[in-house]
Amino acid sequence: MKKRILILGAGFGGMELSTMLSEAFGDAIEVTLIDKNDSFYFGFSKLDVMFGRAQPNAVLLPYKKFVKPGVRLLQETISLIDPVAKRVTTDRGTHEADFLVIALGADYDFAKTPGMAEATEFYTLEGATRLGEILPSFSKGRVLIAVGGAPFKCPPAPSEAALMMHDYLSTRGVRSACEITLILPLEVPVPPSPETSRALLAAFAERNITFVGDREMRSVDTQRREVTLDDGRVFPYDLFLGVPAIHAPKMLEVSGMTENGYVPVKPRTLETCFPDVYAIGDCARQGTPKAGVFAEGAARAVAKALIARLRNEEVPVTHAGTGVCFIEFGAGRIGQVEVDFFSNPDGPTGTYHEPSVALRAGKEHFSASRRARWFGL
Numbered sequence: 313m314k315k316r317i318l319i320l321g322a323g324f325g326g327m328e329l330s331t332m333l334s335e336a337f338g339d340a341i342e343v344t345l346i347d348k349n350d351s352f353y354f355g356f357s358k359l360d361v362m363f364g365r366a367q368p369n370a371v372l373l374p375y376k377k378f379v380k381p382g383v384r385l386l387q388e389t390i391s392l393i394d395p396v397a398k399r400v401t402t403d404r405g406t407h408e409a410d411f412l413v414i415a416l417g418a419d420y421d422f423a424k425t426p427g428m429a430e431a432t433e434f435y436t437l438e439g440a441t442r443l444g445e446i447l448p449s450f451s452k453g454r455v456l457i458a459v460g461g462a463p464f465k466c467p468p469a470p471s472e473a474a475l476m477m478h479d480y481l482s483t484r485g486v487r488s489a490c491e492i493t494l495i496l497p498l499e500v501p502v503p504p505s506p507e508t509s510r511a512l513l514a515a516f517a518e519r520n521i522t523f524v525g526d527r528e529m530r531s532v533d534t535q536r537r538e539v540t541l542d543d544g545r546v547f548p549y550d551l552f553l554g555v556p557a558i559h560a561p562k563m564l565e566v567s568g569m570t571e572n573g574y575v576p577v578k579p580r581t582l583e584t585c586f587p588d589v590y591a592i593g594d595c596a597r598q599g600t601p602k603a604g605v606f607a608e609g610a611a612r613a614v615a616k617a618l619i620a621r622l623r624n625e626e627v628p629v630t631h632a633g634t635g636v637c638f639i640e641f642g643a644g645r646i647g648q649v650e651v652d653f654f655s656n657p658d659g660p661t662g663t664y665h666e667p668s669v670a671l672r673a674g675k676e677h678f679s680a681s682r683r684a685r686w687f688g689l
C-alpha cells in the first residue's frame with residue numbers, strides 16, 4: 313500500500329515540502345495537502361499593495377496552478393487534529409495518514425491588543441489594501457508604526473514599511489509635513505545581526521524617522537487616535553500602520569498540540585512529541601523567527617527526513633536554522649542579511665550585505681523562483 317503523507321497548510325512550508333516529496337517519489341506515495349484558501353501570496357506583497365506598487369488581485373497565486381505528481385491539494389478548513397491517530401477533521405470529512413506535518417502558520421491575535429481590531433494595519437491583504445486606499449490622500453501629520461508583541465511575522469517588515477513610507481511621502485513632496493515613528497518590541501531592528509541593525513538605525517536617522525525600541529503596543533484608541541505602550545507612554549497619530557500580535561491557530565491548542573501558544577518541536581528535526589508527526593514554520597517553536605524563508609528551510613529538512621525514512625535509509629538531521637532575508641532600504645535599494653540560528657552556541661549570528669540596486673534582482677529571483685517552482689508561473 314502507498315504511504316500516505318498529510319500536510320496541513322499550503323504556505324511556504326507546506327508547498328516546499330510537498331514539492332520535494334513529489335520530486336522524490338511522484339505518484340509512488342500519496343501526499344494530501346490541505347488549505348482553507350484558494351490562493352497563496354508572499355508576505356512582502358502586502359507592502360507592494362499598501363504603497364500602490366501592485367493591485368491586490370495581481371499578487372494572488374491560485375492553488376489550482378499548484379499541480380504536482382502524487383500531490384492532491386484540497387480546499388478544506390481543518391477543525392481538529394488527533395496527533396496520536398494522525399487523523400484530521402475538516403469541514404468536508406476526515407483524513408488519516410502514516411505521517412502528518414503541521415504547517416498551519418500563525419494567526420493574528422487582534423484581541424490581544426484592545427482597539428487593534430478596528431485599527432488600520434498592513435499585515436493582512438485586506439488591511440494593506442485599505443491603507444493603500446487611504447495613503448494617497450494623506451499629506452501631513454504623524455505616521456505611527458507599532459507592533460502588538462513579539463514574536464511577530466517577518467521582524468524586518470515594520471522597518472521596511474518606515475523606510476518605504478519615507479520614500480512614498482518624499483516622492484509626493486509632502487515628507488517635510490509628516491513625522492514617521494517606528495516602535496518595535498525588539499531592542500534593535502534585526503537582533504541577530506548588529507551590523508544590519510546599525511545600518512537600519514543609521515538609515516532612520518538620515519531620514520528623520522524616530523525609532524523606539526524594546527516597547528510593545530498595549531492598546532490603540534482609534535477615536536482619540538493614539539497608541540499606549542507597555543511603559544505607559546502615549547503616542548498620538550494621524551495615520552496608523554499597526555502590526556498585530558500572533559499565535560498558532562487556536563485549533564492546534566484545542567487539539568492539545570501547543571505549549572505557550574506554539575507547537576513544541578525538536579529544533580534540529582522538527583519532530584513533535586507525537587510519533588511520525590512534525591510541525592514546521594510559524595506555528596512551531598522551531599528556534600528561528602517567524603518568516604517564510606525559515607518555514608521553507610524547515611520544510612526542506614522534514615522532506616529529507618521523510619524521503620530517507622520512506623527509502624529505509626539513515627535519516628539525516630538537516631535543519632540548519634539558516635535563512636537569507638532581503639530588506640527594503642528605500643530608494644530602490646535592497647539589503648541582505650544571512651542569519652544562522654544554530655551554529656554558534658553563544659547565539660544567532662548574521663552576515664550583512666549593504667543595500668544596493670543590484671540586490672533587488674536577488675529579491676526578484678526569490679519570488680520568481682518560487683512562483684515557477686510551485687505554480688509553474
Ligand SMILES: Cc1cc2nc3c(=O)[nH]c(=O)nc-3n(C[C@H](O)[C@H](O)[C@H](O)COP(=O)(O)OP(=O)(O)OC[C@H]3O[C@@H](n4cnc5c(N)ncnc54)[C@H](O)[C@@H]3O)c2cc1C
Pocket residue numbers: 320321322323324325326346347348349354355356357358359388389390391415416417418434435436465466469561563592593594595602603604605606607637638
Ligand atoms: C508584511 C509582511 C512581510 C513579510 N515579508 C517576508 C519576507 O520578505 N520574507 C519572508 O521570508 N517572510 C516574510 N513574511 C513572513 C511570511 O509571510 C510568513 O512567515 C510565512 O508565510 C510563514 O510560512 P508558513 O508556511 O509557516 O505559514 P503560512 O505561509 O502562513 O501558511 C499557512 C497556511 O495554513 C493555512 N491554514 C491555517 N489554518 C488553517 C485551517 N484551520 N484549515 C486549513 N488551512 C489553514 C493558511 O490558509 C495558510 O495558507 C512577511 C509577512 C508579512 C505579514
